[in-house]
Amino acid sequence: MNEPVLVLDRLKKTFGDFTAVHELSLAVPRGSVYGFLGPNGAGKTTTIRMTLAIYEPTAGSISILGRPSALEVRDRIGYLPEEKGLYKKMTGREIIAYFASLKGMKRAAARARAGELLDKYGLGEFKDRKCEALSKGMGQKVQVLASIAHRPEFVILDEPFSGLDPVNQQVLEQVIRDLRNDGTTIIFSTHIMEHAERLCDRLVLIAKGRKLFDGTVAEARRTIPRRLIIQTQVDPSALQHVAGVGAVHAIGKDDKYEVTLTEGANADHVLAACFQNGISLRSFDRSEPTLRDVFLKFVGAEDAEEEVVS
Amino acid sequence: MRNALLVAAREYGENVRTKGFWIGICIFPILIMLGIKAEGWLEGVKPTRNFVVVDQSGRFDAAIATALERTYERAVASELQKYVKKHGAEMPAPSAEALEKQKAIDPADFDVEYVSESEAKSKVSLLLLTGGIKPNSPPFEGPRRPFRRVDLPADVDGTKAPAEIAEALRPYLRGKKKIRVEDADAELFAALILPADVDERIQRPGAKRKKRADREGAQFWSTNLADGDLREELERAINEEQRRVEYESKGLDAATIEKVQQTKVPVARFDPKKEAGAEEVSIADQIRQWAPVGFVYLLWISIFSIASMLLNNTIEEKSNRLIEVLLSSVTSSELMMGKLAGIAAVGLTMLVSWLGFLVLILKLNSGPEAQVATSLLEVLQTSGLLPAFVVYFVLGYLLYGALFLALGSVCNTLKEAQNMMQPVMLIMIVPLMTMMFIPKDPNGIVATVLSWIPIYTPFVMMNRAAASPPMFEIVGTTILLTATVVFTLWLAGRIFRIGVLRTGQPPKLIELVRWLRQ
CATH class of the missing domain: 3.30.70.100 (Alpha-Beta Plaits)
Structure with missing residues (x-):
């Protein structure tokens, strides 16, 4: 039970001459909320894509839910990519049901689950509206729900908060708390420290493809x-x-x-x-000290300022 | 497998819900209907053409009038036949009295080449009396006259030199002045001027060629060069009259000659490839010869319209990064196969409905009088064209679909894709260009060579289908095509896998090659 959900061992990814991730090692304990922090270009998304077997690592190994490749346990993982998009001509309910059924749910069950989630997180009245008619925030919520509809035991959210207004950010925090209460392991990447502060049990700080810090929030604070x-x-x-x-x-x-x-x-x-x-x-x-201070300390004021402001 | 089906089902569901799909479904039967009906409608809306004749020689006036009337009577006769066919009733069991009356009507009366409008009307009323026509049928009306001869406008002097007359008529012909016809303004469509010295301008065999100006026997003036019906009609009338005069001047009997001219030895066409006793070439055979051209066109349109759907929605998924979520749920080959299958189903739905409409329309319009529709139907039902079409559609679609998918996967925007499409378009246009002349030499060198180029095989072999190409070629090209399809799918799969996640500039060719090696 306490075996980590995800173990990365000296993971490395190069694109041509550019090394995006340098020998990154970490372990995500089951049931934890794990923050991936770091400025843009730090290698967060690349690491996540390797974790999901979208990219092949150049070197190193991955163990996800006890398997070497996410492909074998696809249906037990939920993923929200960094850049958000939806099928414009489909309704929120259809999209959630579609992705849930791709993850192995029966179509009728997936449809029922989609309606249930939309109701629960305040999108009930937009259930059957086409996505092109939804606001950006609503669309993004639909996408988050699509990534968790199949009740995955491990959820990876890449920059889930970007582009959301404060009200929707709170809804999303609630989604994450609800997931944790159900025992789901969650990784999310962000550069907004306040969310990490409120939600994370553990965090890893990455910059320029290297791990700068890995530990609990309290440990992070103690570095300052x-x-x-x-x-x-x-x-x-x-x-x-x-x-x-x-x-x-x-x-x-x-x-x-x-x-x-x-x-x-x-x-x-x-x-x-x-x-x-x-x-x-x-x-x-x-x-x-806040995580922002920790972030500043590790990443350097110049890099961080740019990130935090954006 | 389940995932590929889910992807396919989504693609299908999304595409059949678009307006474009339904427009595509409807446009085809509408076009066919238009094609069948348009000629009649166009004739119907064409205005009656007004024309003047200035016959200074005084020799052709009567002949022109007679000829035009003849043409009209022919139209009346055909209208009459249609009328009887439409409103004719089953003859009741003939009573003695009716039988007596019927004797007065010879069915052959209605199968005539010429009939005047008044005569046609009286035939119809006679038929109405004997119950040969349904009681509540509308009265018979002759067709509209296509041409109407009108008098020369008052301010034009018909005795002047042809050039001056033409000059005076110019504003009328150009629509600047109107003529008065039946107390209404009307446009003058054309003018025919026959000079007094027309005899001296006649071309005779063996005579020295005349100077250009002297070759103008008659002058036909009209601003509309496209509608040649009236000119042909008048030219024929003048020349028939002229020949009649010449026969008589040579002491020949014009009436006899006319009869002689109408005798002919019918030349029937035979095809040695057909079985003994059935070698005669029918309309159905001709259609069989040419129907493949239609199918090639249909094949081309359908393959490329649905293959470009693939291109578009791959780019959509790529540009809004849905592809990542998809790839965290399905493998890239499942995704590719699902897309190919889903869009194929869209295309097949469209094609099946098109062919269904085609057969339906032909059935509705076929009958003894619509030989073409009937024969076309027969050809569709009996020849191997339809199965061949389906096979070539599927193979051709897979080939081009895979190419377009690969293309879509390396592009980020539609604009990039369109740029890359340009060279592809040039290559693709070839079967359309050769489409019309391949049936003339279906087993010739060009057709054979093109058949062996896999990207052209579906179109060219479809093109040649009626000419029974050698079995060796049918089987050989199909095997080659199938192998190419498999290879292309593999190739496209590799490019797709890497391409869909790539952002930024589309890759150079050399990079593509590197991807394939990976």
């Missing part, structure tokens, strides 16, 4: 030294001498300062020190 963000109009450099404080430096223009803490330090002491030193605070933020 603990710090406080304070906002004050008084120079807070006096804090540098407080026990447990590593460094103090200004960030941004809004009188904000980052105070890094050493291992085992207590933030309350820093707060007390502020009062003692007459540093009047406008804000005192002791929140944990």
Whole structure:
């Protein structure tokens, strides 16, 4: 039961002279939500395509649901590709039923399941509308539902959130939570850290085809030294001498300062020190580092900024 | 296998729900119906042509009038036959009285070559009396007259020189001035001017060739060069009259000569390939000779229209990346086979309905008077053309379908595909160009050579089907074609597998070769 759903061992893919994925190894535990994070061109989609046997790896090996190739277990996998598209002339219900039947469901059952899913995720009244008449967000939801309609035990979603408005992003998060509650293993790739933060149990961070980090969210946070963000109009450099404080430096223009803490330090002491030193605070933020900070740390501010903004 | 069928079912379902499909289904019977009926309709809507005759020689006026009347009477006679056929009733068991009346009517009366309108009407009323025509039939009407001779407009002097008359008539002929006919304005269609000295301009065998200007015996003026019926009619009338005069001047009896001219030795055509006793060439045989041309055309149209459906929807799936989801569910060969089969089913549905309509229309229109339709039907039912058509359709479709699929898989947009299609189109056009002359020499060198080129085999062999090409060629070319189809499918499968996931520029030929080696 605890055997990983997916194991990649030194997976490599080259296109001509270009190496898209460098010897990537990872293991996705059963029942987990696993985030694939990284800027565009990091090799996420290529890795996913190799996982699904759409691309042949140049080197390395894959074990998916205990088999060397996804082709053997196709029907137990659900996949949402990065670029989204639908058959324009088919209705949402038909498309979901079609893909579910390609995954081995009986046609009548697939049709019933399609209706059920559309009702459940707020598309009931658009069930029989042709896809060319659906909005982009609705179309994308239809596609997500098409990838999970056959109740796969392993779902791979490539950039499922891109192009969705906040309301639909929440619906999609709900879909993912529902899947996890049913025991489904989920991989999703994204460069929006907030989703990863809320949903992932584990994550892998990839850039330029190389794995930079692999572990739980908590482990990811721990890669960044603990710090406080304070906002004050008084120079807070006096804090540098407080026990447990590593460094103090200004960030941004809004009188904000980052105070890094050493291992085992207590933030309350820093707060007390502020009062003692007459540093009047406008804000005192002791929140944990976010995945965005982790991302920035690994990928580099320049690369990441571009990604996060887009 | 199940997946390929699912793919096929989706392709079929999607394509038969398009408007284009139904337009395609309907357009064919409509075209056939038009083809059958159009001639009649066109005749019906053609206006009566008004023309003037200026006969300065005074010799042809009467002859022209007689000839036109003759033509009209012939039309009346054929109309009469149609009328009797349409409204004629089964003769009731003849009572003595009716029998007496019937004697007055000779059935042969209705099978005449010429009849005047009034005479036709009286025949019909007689028939009505004896119950030979259904009681509530509409009265008989003669057909519309195609030509009407009108008087010269008042402002044109018919005694002037031909050139001046022509000049004066010019505005009328060009539609700038109208003539008055039965108190309404009408257009003048044509003018025939016969100069006084027409005798001196007559061409006789052995005589020295006249100067160009002197060769203009009569002048026919009209802005419409396409509709030659009136000109032919007038020319024949003038020349018959002229010959009659010449016979008489040579002391020959014109009436006798006319009779003599109508005698003929019928030449029947025989085909030595047919069995003894049945060598005579019938209309059905001629149709059998030419029907393949129609089939070649049908084959060409249907193969390419549905093969391009394949191209289009492969590009659709590729451009919206559905292909990835598909390939995570089915293998590329399942996908390809499914698409080929689904679209083939669309094409077959269309063809079967077309052929069904064709047979239906021919059945409805066949009968003793519609020999062509009847014979065509007979040919369709008895010859091997239909089975041959189906076989060549399937093989041809698989060949071109596979090519188009491969083409579609390497293109990202329709525009790219169209660019790549251009050379293909040039190659494909060949069977259409040779279509018409292959039946004239169906087993000749061109036909034979083309038959052995697999991409042309379906069309050219269909073209030759009526001429019973050597069995060796039929079997040989079919085997070669089948082998090519298998090879092309394999080839297309490899290109398809790599091509569908590729984005960016279509590959160069050298890259394609590399894909095939992989």
